[in-house]
Amino acid sequence: xxxxxxxxxxxxLAFWIFIALSVSTVIYSAAKTDxxxxxxxxxxxxxxxxxxxxxxxxxxxxxxxxxxVTLNLYEPNGRLLDSLADSRDKISPGDKYIVDxxxxxxxxxITAGVEELIAMTRIKLKYAGLISTELIVNNTVEVxxxxxxxxxxxxxxxxxxxxxxAGGFVLAEADSFLEVRRRV
Amino acid sequence: xxxxxxxxxxxxxxxxVLSGVVAYLLAYYLPLVLLPSGFIPTxxxxxxxxxxxxxxxxxxxxxxxxDTVVAYALGIGRVFLIxxxxxxxxxxxxxxxxxxxxxxxxxxxxxxxxxxxxxACMCILDIAKYALQAINHVIEGEVxxxxxxxxxx
Numbered sequence: 001x002x003x004x005x006x007x008x009x010x011x012x013l014a015f016w017i018f019i020a021l022s023v024s025t026v027i028y029s030a031a032k033t034d035x036x037x038x039x040x041x042x043x044x045x046x047x048x049x050x051x052x053x054x055x056x057x058x059x060x061x062x063x064x065x066x067x068x069v070t071l072n073l074y075e076p077n078g079r080l081l082d083s084l085a086d087s088r089d090k091i092s093p094g095d096k097y098i099v100d101x102x103x104x105x106x107x108x109x110i111t112a113g114v115e116e117l118i119a120m121t122r123i124k125l126k127y128a129g130l131i132s133t134e135l136i137v138n139n140t141v142e143v144x145x146x147x148x149x150x151x152x153x154x155x156x157x158x159x160x161x162x163x164x165x166a167g168g169f170v171l172a173e174a175d176s177f178l179e180v181r182r183r184v
Numbered sequence: 185x186x187x188x189x190x191x192x193x194x195x196x197x198x199x200x201v202l203s204g205v206v207a208y209l210l211a212y213y214l215p216l217v218l219l220p221s222g223f224i225p226t227x228x229x230x231x232x233x234x235x236x237x238x239x240x241x242x243x244x245x246x247x248x249x250x251d252t253v254v255a256y257a258l259g260i261g262r263v264f265l266i267x268x269x270x271x272x273x274x275x276x277x278x279x280x281x282x283x284x285x286x287x288x289x290x291x292x293x294x295x296x297x298x299x300x301x302x303x304a305c306m307c308i309l310d311i312a313k314y315a316l317q318a319i320n321h322v323i324e325g326e327v328x329x330x331x332x333x334x335x336x337x
Contacts, residue, residue: 001320008313015306023299132295140287 026128029060039121041141048073048141049104050119056097062128064091070122073103073141075114081105110143117141186252196248204244211239225281231273238265253325256318260311267307274300 038053052071058064068087074080082103091097105117121137188196215223224232242262249255271277277297283290 001316001323005313005316005320008309008316012306012309012313015309019302019306130296130298134291134293134295136291136293138289 025061026130029062030127030131032059033057033064033127034059039119039137039139041119041139043142046107047104048107048110048117048143049102050139050141051102052099052121054097054099054123056091056125058091058093058095058097060127061093063093064097065089065126065129066124067091067097068122068124069099069101070120071101071103072118072120072122073105074118074120075111076116076118077111077114079111081109081117107143115143117143196250199250200244200248203247204240207240207243208236212236227281228273228279231269234269234273235266238262238269253318253321256314256321259314260318263307263310263314267304270300270303270307276300 034055034057036055038051040051040053042049042051050071050073052069054069056064056067066087066089068085070083070085072080073082082105084101084103086099086101088097103119110117117140119139119141121135121139123135124133126132239262242258242265246255246258246262249258274296277295277300279294279296281292281294283292
């Protein structure tokens with residue numbers, strides 16, 4: 001009995017040490033993952049366009065798998081106007097993944113009375129095969145903005161996730177996620 | 185049940201308090217000093233405090249009842265409570281955080297169910313370890329008593 005207990009104690013201790021080390025390296029690696037992005041709304045005479053640029057650089061020790069980026073443009077009533085998606089099976093350590101996509105909607109195609117659209121960005125990824133993360137950002141896009149003005153407010157700055165929030169990418173601070181520039 | 189002398193009782197009390205203080209320093213004060221402020225999202229601060237209370241209380245009690253079968257029972261209770269808290273606080277393995285920044289609504293969903301499964305398995309292993317230790321403690325106690333009885337005869 002004593003031998004069994006001793007073995008069990010050693011095994012559990014070894015497992016706990018292994019788990020602690022794994023968690024530490026995963027968090028450390030995740031914190032070193034660099035995600036920068038640029039979100040832009042462009043309104044021309046007849047068309048509304050939303051451009052999304054994302055650059056994911058894996059500076060960590062583990063692979064980032066099942067990366068899916070989706071950009072949807074829809075009306076508040078749920079009617080989908082345009083949608084684009086991009087995905088990649090894996091981003092190996094040291095690799096980069098760049099997405100540049102633009103969704104657009106003809107103003108004539110928008111339901112009458114709708115004054116703003118919703119641009120939904122969805123980023124899904126799995127870190128180290130253990131942590132699945134999904135980030136959904138909803139932005140409102142004005143349908144009929146004032147013509148002639150040129151505003152480029154930097155509502156949110158693009159920064160590394162590693163710098164944005166203590167705890168790494170899984171807890172990336174949302175307010176430092178997207179840089180928004182509007183050209184009206 | 186426990187034939188402790190007053191000195192033994194006081195010694196156990198002191199050891200329990202000391203163990204509780206060490207557990208408090210390790211589980212609450214040290215992370216507070218080492219980790220940057222805001223590391224734990226505000227939604228999870230209360231849950232974290234529950235973890236600290238469980239860790240401190242059970243460490244103190246287990247030290248107080250050390251070398252008795254109660255300590256192992258408390259060990260099982262501690263592991264069981266921590267497992268329940270882990271499952272409850274992560275809502276079965278999914279952490280959700282919502283932010284609003286100017287005109288952007290942001291939702292962050294982190295699925296840690298794989299981690300949770302590993303931790304739950306480890307907790308079960310710990311429960312088994314404490315149960316075996318408790319059984320061993322009782323058997324050793326009975327063997328010791330029998331040996332004493334035989335010696336007296």
